[in-house]
Amino acid sequence: MNRLGLPTNSLVNDLRAAIGAAFVLTQPEELRVYETDAGRMTKSLPGVVTLPKSTEQVVEIAKIVQRYQRSLTARGSGTGLMGGAIASQGGVVVSTARMNKILEIDVANRVAVIQPGVTNAWLCQQAYPYGLYFPPDPTSQLASSLGGHAAVNMSGPHSLKYGSTANHILGIEMVMADGQLLRAGGKVLESAGLDWVGLIVGSEGTLGIITRLVVRLLPVPPTTRTFAIVFDRLSDAAEAAILLLSRGLLPAALELIDSTVIAALMNAYPRLQTMLQGTRFDAEQALLLVDLDGVKDPSIGLETQEKVLQGICQELKALLCYRAKDAQERTFLWQAYHQAVGATGRLANAYFLQDGVIPLSKLPEVVGRLSAVGRSYGLKVGYLIHVGDGHLLPLLLYDKKDPEQINQVHQCGLEMMQICIAVGGSIGGTSGIGLEKREALSQFLQPVDLEAMKKIRAVFDPEAVCNPDKIFL
Numbered sequence: 001m002n003r004l005g006l007p008t009n010s011l012v013n014d015l016r017a018a019i020g021a022a023f024v025l026t027q028p029e030e031l032r033v034y035e036t037d038a039g040r041m042t043k044s045l046p047g048v049v050t051l052p053k054s055t056e057q058v059v060e061i062a063k064i065v066q067r068y069q070r071s072l073t074a075r076g077s078g079t080g081l082m083g084g085a086i087a088s089q090g091g092v093v094v095s096t097a098r099m100n101k102i103l104e105i106d107v108a109n110r111v112a113v114i115q116p117g118v119t120n121a122w123l124c125q126q127a128y129p130y131g132l133y134f135p136p137d138p139t140s141q142l143a144s145s146l147g148g149h150a151a152v153n154m155s156g157p158h159s160l161k162y163g164s165t166a167n168h169i170l171g172i173e174m175v176m177a178d179g180q181l182l183r184a185g186g187k188v189l190e191s192a193g194l195d196w197v198g199l200i201v202g203s204e205g206t207l208g209i210i211t212r213l214v215v216r217l218l219p220v221p222p223t224t225r226t227f228a229i230v231f232d233r234l235s236d237a238a239e240a241a242i243l244l245l246s247r248g249l250l251p252a253a254l255e256l257i258d259s260t261v262i263a264a265l266m267n268a269y270p271r272l273q274t275m276l277q278g279t280r281f282d283a284e285q286a287l288l289l290v291d292l293d294g295v296k297d298p299s300i301g302l303e304t305q306e307k308v309l310q311g312i313c314q315e316l317k318a319l320l321c322y323r324a325k326d327a328q329e330r331t332f333l334w335q336a337y338h339q340a341v342g343a344t345g346r347l348a349n350a351y352f353l354q355d356g357v358i359p360l361s362k363l364p365e366v367v368g369r370l371s372a373v374g375r376s377y378g379l380k381v382g383y384l385i386h387v388g389d390g391h392l393l394p395l396l397l398y399d400k401k402d403p404e405q406i407n408q409v410h411q412c413g414l415e416m417m418q419i420c421i422a423v424g425g426s427i428g429g430t431s432g433i434g435l436e437k438r439e440a441l442s443q444f445l446q447p448v449d450l451e452a453m454k455k456i457r458a459v460f461d462p463e464a465v466c467n468p469d470k471i472f473l
């Protein structure tokens with residue numbers, strides 16, 4: 001069934017009657033805000049944008065959209081990088097921006113019940129007074145929503161020790177294409193029947209619209225030490241990460257930033273320059289940002305962990321191993337890290353953050369090969385690497401005013417994914433498949449896998465109403 005096509009007046013009127021006229025957007029200047037996501041590689045104006053406040057309103061929207069045979073695309077904060085939240089022409093966007101309530105923080109059971117539009121930073125801020133937090137922490141933490149995290153199974157720097165979003169979702173409520181409500185899991189780990197929660201996490205809005213989540217919170221670690229370590233070569237930083245893990249340490253976070261990105265960051269943050277004692281990042285140097293955490297008494301564990309780390313730094317002749325003096329410096333280092341992508345705005349007017357996974361042992365080789373591919377397209381490439389997990393985020397810098405370059409970025413990104421596959425890695429790191437990586441997915445998976453996935457999707461949504469053109473070509 002063709003679900004493309006511009007919305008009719010009666011569709012808009014029905015939506016207005018269901019959720020209020022002010023929360024149904026149809027004017028081109030309003031719709032433009034929703035035409036792309038943070039990846040900015042594809043643009044497509046939605047037909048209508050709806051801003052529901054409750055599960056009941058999402059149910060109403062789904063029923064109306066079904067009646068008029070249009071498509072539904074869920075949208076959180078639009079910080080996705082792969083075009084997942086972009087609606088096809090004529091499609092109806094369901095923005096969760098107003099579904100932003102923390103419904104409960106259950107301290108005794110260490111869970112929070114939330115609406116999907118709650119942002120990561122807001123949930124952590126509200127849970128901290130109880131000594132709790134939500135550990136997966138994307139670099140987009142200030143803006144991105146928990147619904148978006150669940151939809152793409154987001155992972156961040158601290159996922160190395162504490163797991164990705166999938167490890168922290170206990171319960172999900174989802175509105176399906178026909179308006180039926182599916183409720184799976186709850187406040188406790190549940191394993192009765194098929195694992196719907198596991199299936200829905202990472203399905204990128206193709207099975208339905210998540211309207212409520214029960215998320216697991218963890219106690220804030222009582223002590224943490226943060227280190228900014230500079231190596232002369234990226235390969236030494238990678239080797240340090242390998243040694244750290246092989247010598248039995250599990251840092252809370254282990255992030256590698258290459259010289260292109262760190263130089264841009266130092267420009268933006270002179271304080272970082274002081275901390276890193278004027279180190280020049282003009283060649284192959286790399287920065288390793290390490291969080292070690294432990295129990296309250298530092299003599300138990302943390303001292304030993306630091307000794308191992310310092311030993312490795314000496315062994316590999318780190319140029320500098322700076323330990324943050326206090327909580328304020330720690331926070332500063334991580335805040336600066338979270339601005340790394342934005343800081344490259346000084347180098348180019350647009351970026352595309354590609355996302356793959358590789359075996360850690362292949363890191364230096366793969367970075368060399370990806371940079372060569374970048375050069376062959378005339379593109380500058382920087383790197384952010386969740387190094388402990390082998391999540392590699394090549395940052396392709398380009399000129400958005402040049403349509404030819406946008407094309408080249410697409411091609412270059414695809415070639416990079418092919419290299420990740422060739423070394424035994426994968427294409428799905430942290431940001432989902434969306435529109436941008438559909439071709440790479442079809443090269444990565446066996447046809448039988450793809451078919452099985454499509455069949456499962458059809459069980460939930462036989463007419464592909466929800467996010468119709470995502471994940472699969």
Ligand SMILES: Cc1cc2nc3c(=O)[nH]c(=O)nc-3n(C[C@H](O)[C@H](O)[C@H](O)COP(=O)(O)OP(=O)(O)OC[C@H]3O[C@@H](n4cnc5c(N)ncnc54)[C@H](O)[C@@H]3O)c2cc1C
Pocket residue numbers: 037038073074075076077078079080081083084085096116137138139140143144145146147148149150151152153154155156157204205206208209210211341342430431432434467470
């Ligand atoms: C600077 C920067 C840094 C980033 N760093 C990281 C990182 O470290 N790790 C990482 O994993 N990602 C990262 N991202 C990508 C992005 O922020 C995450 O994927 C985030 O989880 C997306 O959340 P969102 O609310 O913005 O979702 P959106 O972009 O709005 O949507 C993403 C996908 O989720 C679906 N979706 C959203 N809400 C729902 C819902 N309620 N029900 C069903 N489907 C839904 C959408 O349809 C879409 O397919 C980064 C992005 C930027 C711009």
